[in-house]
Amino acid sequence: MSLAPQELENNASKYASEAIKFDSQGARGMAIANYQKAIDSLVKLLQLYPSSKLNPLYKERCNSYHNRIQALQDSHGVEPAVDPGVSHEEKKKSVERQEDENDFEELVMKEKPNVSWTEVIGLEDAKSALRESIIYPTKRPDLFPLGWPKGMLLYGPPGTGKTMLAAATASEMDGYFINVDASSMMSKWLGEAEKNVSKLFRMARKYAEKEGKPVILFVDEVDSLLGSRNSEVGGEVRTKNQFLTEMDGVNGKGKDLMLYVIGATNKPWSLDWPFLRRFQKRIYVSLPTQEARESLFKQYTADLSMGPRISSTELARMFDGYSASDIKDVCQAAHLTTVHELFDSPDYHEPIEGEIAQKPRSLSTADFKTIMSRRKPSVSTEMVRAYHKWSEEFRAL
Ligand SMILES: Nc1ncnc2c1ncn2[C@@H]1O[C@H](COP(=O)(O)OP(=O)(O)O)[C@@H](O)[C@H]1O
Ligand SMILES: [Mg+2]
Secondary structure (H helix, E strand, C coil): CCCCCHHHHHHHHHHHHHHHHHHHHCCCHHHHHHHHHHHHHHHHHHHHCCCCCCHHHHHHHHHHHHHHEEEEEEEECCCCCCCCCHHHHHHHHHHHHHHHHHHHCCEEEECCCCHHHCCCCCCCCHHHHHHHHHHHHHHHHCCCCCCCCCCCEEECCCCCCCHHHHHHHCCCCCCEEEEEEEHHHHHHHCCCCHHHHHHHHHHHHHHHHHHHCEEEEEEECCHCCCCCCHCCCHHHHHHHHHHHHHHHHCCCCCCCCCEEEEEECCCHHHHHHHCCCCCCCEEEEECCCHHHHHHHHHHHCCCCCCCCCCCCHHHHHHHCCCHHHHHHHHHHHHHHHHHHHHCCCCCCCCCCCCCCCCCCCEEEEHHHHHHHHHHCCCCCCHHHHHHHHHHHHHHHC
């Protein structure tokens, strides 16, 4: 059976964190195999939704895994030929210096995602918190003599729109968007980890100073920065501490700079207090409400042919407990059944010149019921309870 997109995304993250674990232990082969699996999952996801707005982010993630595979393979390959004019050491140094810069510049998204606030359904709290902390101070810094929050943590179940919110924030402002996928960055940061964290922030500050435009440093899956607590090797502790120091810089000395750090996580409980308190805003990105589900169904069936008796209110009620991304998958699956039916029908034929091409039949409520019986919500009720519990204690709006 083929995997649902949400599962593909989850798998990609899972393989990536496995890869990093092996990478950090020097298990090259296993690391390469897992990076490759992460790439495969993302490629499948890209194929399923070729026009999804978040694809630039996923593509970038693929590239960074790909580069890491290449680096791992090269490190065991033949030494590069030495240019006779330059000493080996010098050559190595200049290559390293260049790599340093390129490593981080490539994270500044050239092609900014193109997601508008209105496409992000529901999540009004989250949207206004981001707007108030980023858009307003950018427009009128003079109105914020006491500064404003620079660290924002988006937490909640997978597929609820955390990445999308960060992308919308970036699209809606004129500035730079630095997309750091923590799980892929860990591998870059291994070894010289702390130094690289400072370099990353230095680069972000450089952009913020240069043009006075806002810079968003978006760290997706920020929990993987911390490593698993019981297996922290020295390097990881130092990496994390360096990150905390840099966050203090953003909130302290650099408080007039338009530099923001947005973190996103599905596992808020794996973050400790020193880490959490640097994110003054902690925003719960929850499963969609009835009203939001209605809008989601409207949005994701807009281009589909819907039967006259089907109501988004009823669909929303049926799919209580499903995430936004589940709902998108459900709409796609329902549509695909009718497309398959069309291809399988005995009088199907390829469009003939001058004739209107045959279209799939309209969707009915029954189609959605069938999908529902085959597809459970990707977030369990126990998980939802865990998010609520954590939220009560740590939410900060
Ligand atoms: N609030 C939302 N409104 C509209 N679409 C959403 C929303 N949340 C998720 N989606 C859909 O699901 C996909 C995955 O969402 P994403 O932002 O990556 O979730 P998360 O980062 O919380 O795991 C998005 O590309 C989008 O198509
Ligand atoms: Mg995400």
